[in-house]
Amino acid sequence: MRILVIGSGGREHAICYSFARSSRVEKIFCAPGNAGVATVAECIPIKPEDIDSLIEFAARESIDLTFVGGETALALGIVDQFEKRGLKIIGASMSAARLEASKAFAKDFMARHGVPTAKYVTADSPSKAIEILESGHFGDELSAVVVKADGLAAGKGVVVARDRSEAIAACGELVDLVGDAAEQIVLEECLIGREVSLLMFVDGNNFALMPPVRDHKRIGEHDTGPNTGGMGTITDSGLLTPKQSQEIIEDMIEPTLAGCLADGFPFRGILFLGLMLTDGGAKLLEYNVRFGDPETQSILVRLETDLVDICEAMLEGKLAEQKIEWSSGNSACVVLAAEGYPLKPRTGDLISGLDDAASIDGVTIFHAGTAISSDGDLLTAGGRVLGVTARGVSLEETLRVAYAAAERVSWSGMQYRRDIGKAH
Ligand code: AMP
Numbered sequence: 193m194r195i196l197v198i199g200s201g202g203r204e205h206a207i208c209y210s211f212a213r214s215s216r217v218e219k220i221f222c223a224p225g226n227a228g229v230a231t232v233a234e235c236i237p238i239k240p241e242d243i244d245s246l247i248e249f250a251a252r253e254s255i256d257l258t259f260v261g262g263e264t265a266l267a268l269g270i271v272d273q274f275e276k277r278g279l280k281i282i283g284a285s286m287s288a289a290r291l292e293a294s295k296a297f298a299k300d301f302m303a304r305h306g307v308p309t310a311k312y313v314t315a316d317s318p319s320k321a322i323e324i325l326e327s328g329h330f331g332d333e334l335s336a337v338v339v340k341a342d343g344l345a346a347g348k349g350v351v352v353a354r355d356r357s358e359a360i361a362a363c364g365e366l367v368d369l370v371g372d373a374a375e376q377i378v379l380e381e382c383l384i385g386r387e388v389s390l391l392m393f394v395d396g397n398n399f400a401l402m403p404p405v406r407d408h409k410r411i412g413e414h415d416t417g418p419n420t421g422g423m424g425t426i427t428d429s430g431l432l433t434p435k436q437s438q439e440i441i442e443d444m445i446e447p448t449l450a451g452c453l454a455d456g457f458p459f460r461g462i463l464f465l466g467l468m469l470t471d472g473g474a475k476l477l478e479y480n481v482r483f484g485d486p487e488t489q490s491i492l493v494r495l496e497t498d499l500v501d502i503c504e505a506m507l508e509g510k511l512a513e514q515k516i517e518w519s520s521g522n523s524a525c526v527v528l529a530a531e532g533y534p535l536k537p538r539t540g541d542l543i544s545g546l547d548d549a550a551s552i553d554g555v556t557i558f559h560a561g562t563a564i565s566s567d568g569d570l571l572t573a574g575g576r577v578l579g580v581t582a583r584g585v586s587l588e589e590t591l592r593v594a595y596a597a598a599e600r601v602s603w604s605g606m607q608y609r610r611d612i613g614k615a616h
C-alpha cells in the first residue's frame with residue numbers, strides 16, 4: 193500500500209513510524225514532514241491546509257490511504273473533500289471536527305447529550321464575557337474561572353484565572369494572543385483533580401480504546417510557567433481504575449458517539465477525550481478529533497497490531513471485529529525543546545548525540561522541529577524539537593531509560609522537564 197501522512201510534528205513522525213512497521217506498506221509519503229520523518233518516508237513540500245494540492249498528489253501518486261495528523265486540515269474539511277474524490281482517508285469530517293474547532297459547539301453538544309463537564313456560559317464577544325463576569329452571574333470574587341477562546345488556538349486559547357478580576361483581564365489578553373479565535377468566549381467553572389487523556393479509534397459506531405495517557409502541558413517542572421503543546425507524556429494503565437474506565441465509557445463515550453449519529457455527523461477517526469478526574473467523578477474538559485502530540489509518541493510505540501489493518505477496519509465499520517494489541521508495561525516521551533520555547537523559540541542550533549541516544553534498548557526518538565542544513569547537519573527548526581520515547585516493564589524503569597537517552601542529546605539552549613511521569 194501507498195500511504196500519505198499529513199503534518200510535520202513528532203506526532204506525524206510516530207504515525208509514519210507505525211506505518212513503516214506494517215508488512216503491507218510499500219511506500220510512505222509525508223506532507224510536509226521533517227528531518228526525522230525523512231528517514232522512513234518521502235517528504236513532500238505541501239502544507240496541510242493546501243487541500244487541493246494534497247488531493248492532486250494523492251490521485252497522481254495512487255495513494256491507497258491518507259492519514260491526517262492535525263486539527264487544522266480536519267476543520268477545513270480535508271476528509272470530506274478527499275472522500276468526494278473517492279480517496280480513502282482517516283480523520284474526522286468537517287462537521288465532526290467542530291467538536292474541537294469550536295469550544296462553544298463542544299460544550300453545547302456535551303450538555304445536549306448529557307456528557308459530564310464543567311458548568312459554563314458562552315459569550316458572543318470578549319466584552320460580553322467581561323459583562324457577564326462583572327455582573328456576578330458567573331463565578332465569584334474568590335473562585336477560579338477558566339476563560340477559553342472558542343476557536344482553534346494551538347493550545348494558547350485557555351487561561352485558568354485565579355479569581356474574577358484575573359478572568360476579566362484574561363478576556364482581553366486572549367484577543368491579543370489568539371485574535372479571531374477569541375471572537376466568542378466560553379467561561380467555565382474551574383475543576384480540580386488529576387488530568388488524564390483517553391484516545392480511541394472510532395469507526396462511526398464502535399470504538400477501541402488506546403492506553404490512557406498523561407500529558408505535562410506546562411513548560412516548567414512542578415507544572416509552572418506557561419502552557420505548551422505538551423512537554424512529555426506517559427502511558428500507564430494505572431492512570432484509570434477499571435471502574436473509572438467503565439464510567440467514562442458509559443457516561444461519556446457512548447453518549448458522544450450516539451450524539452454524533454443523532455446530530456447527523458457519525459464520528460470516524462481518532463477521538464481524544466481530555467478528562468479531569470474530580471472528587472465528583474470524571475468530567476470532560478475537551479474533545480480533540482485527532483491524535484495528540486506528544487501523546488501519540490507514547491501510545492504508538494506500544495501498538496503491536498498493524499496500523500493499516502486498524503485503518504481498514506475503521507473505514508469498513510468493522511472495528512468491533514479487529515483485535516488491537518498493545519505491549520504490556522509503560523511508555524514515556526520526554527520532549528526536548530529549544531531555548532525560548534514556548535514564547536520565542538530559537539532555531540538553527542546544531543543537534544548532537546542522537547545516534548548515541550537512539551542506541552539505548554527500548555528508545556525511539558521522534559523528530560518534531562528539525563531540519564537538515566545544506567551541509568548535512570541536523571539543526572533545530574522549531575520549539576519542540578525531539579520526543580525521546582522509551583518503553584519499559586515499569587514506569588520507573590521506562591522513565592530511567594528515557595532520561596538516560598535524553599542526557600545523551602545536546603544542543604545550545606536545549607531544555608526539558610525532569611519530572612515527566614512524576615508531577616500531576
Ligand atoms: P483545553 O484546551 O480545553 O483542554 O484546556 C487546556 C488546559 O486547561 C487543560 O488541559 C487543563 O489543564 C486546563 N483546563 C481547561 N478547562 C478546565 C477546567 N474547566 N477546569 C480546570 N482546568 C481546565
Ligand code: GLY
Nearest residue numbers: 421422484485486
Ligand atoms: N498534547 C495536547 C494535544 O495534542 O492536544
